[in-house]
Amino acid sequence: MGTSGLQGFRVGGEDKVSYHHHDCYPSGLGKAVLKYVRDCGSMEVLRERAQAIRVVKRHKRVSRKHLTAAKALLAEQREAREGERETDYPSEEVCLPGPIQRWLHFTYESIVRPNISLESLTTLGFLVDHSSFLADCLYNQWTYIINVDDGVLEVYHGEHDGTNGRGRYASLLGAEMMGWQVCGSLSPSIAVGTSSAMTYSQMSDVDWAHWVPNMPGTLMVVVKGGRALMIVKKRGFGVGKVTAPGGKTEKGETPLQCVMRETEEELVIVPQGVEEAGQVSFQFTDGLAIHCHVYSASGYTGTPTETDEALPLWVDVDRVPYDRMWADDESWLPLLFEGTYFHGRYLFEGDTMLGMDIVTGDQARQRGTDGVRR
Numbered sequence: 001m002g003t004s005g006l007q008g009f010r011v012g013g014e015d016k017v018s019y020h021h022h023d024c025y026p027s028g029l030g031k032a033v034l035k036y037v038r039d040c041g042s043m044e045v046l047r048e049r050a051q052a053i054r055v056v057k058r059h060k061r062v063s064r065k066h067l068t069a070a071k072a073l074l075a076e077q078r079e080a081r082e083g084e085r086e087t088d089y090p091s092e093e094v095c096l097p098g099p100i101q102r103w104l105h106f107t108y109e110s111i112v113r114p115n116i117s118l119e120s121l122t123t124l125g126f127l128v129d130h131s132s133f134l135a136d137c138l139y140n141q142w143t144y145i146i147n148v149d150d151g152v153l154e155v156y157h158g159e160h161d162g163t164n165g166r167g168r169y170a171s172l173l174g175a176e177m178m179g180w181q182v183c184g185s186l187s188p189s190i191a192v193g194t195s196s197a198m199t200y201s202q203m204s205d206v207d208w209a210h211w212v213p214n215m216p217g218t219l220m221v222v223v224k225g226g227r228a229l230m231i232v233k234k235r236g237f238g239v240g241k242v243t244a245p246g247g248k249t250e251k252g253e254t255p256l257q258c259v260m261r262e263t264e265e266e267l268v269i270v271p272q273g274v275e276e277a278g279q280v281s282f283q284f285t286d287g288l289a290i291h292c293h294v295y296s297a298s299g300y301t302g303t304p305t306e307t308d309e310a311l312p313l314w315v316d317v318d319r320v321p322y323d324r325m326w327a328d329d330e331s332w333l334p335l336l337f338e339g340t341y342f343h344g345r346y347l348f349e350g351d352t353m354l355g356m357d358i359v360t361g362d363q364a365r366q367r368g369t370d371g372v373r374r
């Protein structure tokens with residue numbers, strides 16, 4: 001899984017939203033949505049396109065017209081990608097049903113997968129209503145709604161409670177803490193701006209006393225025989241970096257359950273002798289706020305194995321490749337190796353660390369857990 005989000009339109013008082021689950025960050029899906037807006041060239045074109053897209057419910061049977069449109073688009077996409085290497089991020093959007101005789105039994109859900117681009121939705125003339133995702137999922141990390149009615153691109157970042165709260169696609173908590181709200185008026189030359197609440201340039205700009213993360217997560221470092229088992233991240237946040245296995249905490253999971261699940265998913269091992277080693281909190285200038293419980297383990301069962309998400313990498317504890325890692329790791333990994341409990345707070349702008357503050361031992365424990373929902 002990647003980063004979940006929604007994209008779509010608000011037009012004539014109706015939301016037309018489609019779910020996405022690969023790279024929904026502003027640098028991924030956000031950019032793609034902006035490109036779509038720019039390519040439309042004018043508000044009139046944008047409005048016409050938004051109006052023309054029909055919303056169909058999941059599980060409904062596919063109309064012949066839509067099936068034909070999907071088939072043509074699939075053929076076009078295949079042709080365009082002829083000879084291209086497959087990537088980790090499937091860009092294929094249209095999924096055609098198999099044998100012709102079964103066509104009539106296929107539903108809209110089976111014909112259009114998530115991750116469809118707005119361009120393809122425009123070509124198809126319909127989208128499958130993924131608004132129920134709001135009710136089912138803990139994180140809608142990023143949502144981009146081209147609100148043609150109000151002439152605004154709505155960019156949401158945070159956890160949703162549902163569609164009816166203030167902010168529609170993120171919880172009030174997310175709204176207040178992140179200050180995400182609307183980023184700019186809609187025009188072909190739109191640029192995503194930042195709201196006043198997002199002006200972090202140094203550590204003192206972050207109100208750590210009231211800080212609430214929008215992404216709780218975990219990290220796990222297995223240390224054995226003078227070596228630490230790290231990963232090279234193959235996808236998602238921090239792709240290409242050497243880092244520790246771990247990931248986002250899912251609804252209802254404890255941090256420990258999360259770190260065990262993530263380590264097994266990423267490395268196919270079950271850590272043994274697990275202890276909580278510390279905590280790290282990351283505030284990013286774009287509003288992303290991650291809190292991680294960090295664990296160490298003295299062993300594992302299974303064999304570290306490459307997966308879709310990660311490549312295992314053993315590193316000597318005295319020769320850690322910090323130049324290939326997140327900048328904060330150098331401040332806490334040595335503490336983890338020596339068994340000193342730590343609590344680090346960091347401010348990042350993209351990959352660049354703007355500030356940090358780490359305490360250890362009793363002071364770290366006294367800090368409590370950043371991210372306890374207030």
Ligand SMILES: Nc1[nH]c(=O)nc2c1ncn2[C@H]1C[C@H](O)[C@@H](COP(=O)(O)OP(=O)(O)OP(=O)(O)O)O1
Nearest residue numbers: 001002217218219236237246247248282326328329
């Ligand atoms: N500055 C930083 N230093 C660090 O060591 N780890 C960081 C970090 N910033 C983020 N991380 C880690 C924390 C968390 O475990 C992880 C989140 O990345 P992802 O969103 O890719 O997680 P997942 O593995 O849950 O993703 P999916 O399963 O693909 O949804 O990145």
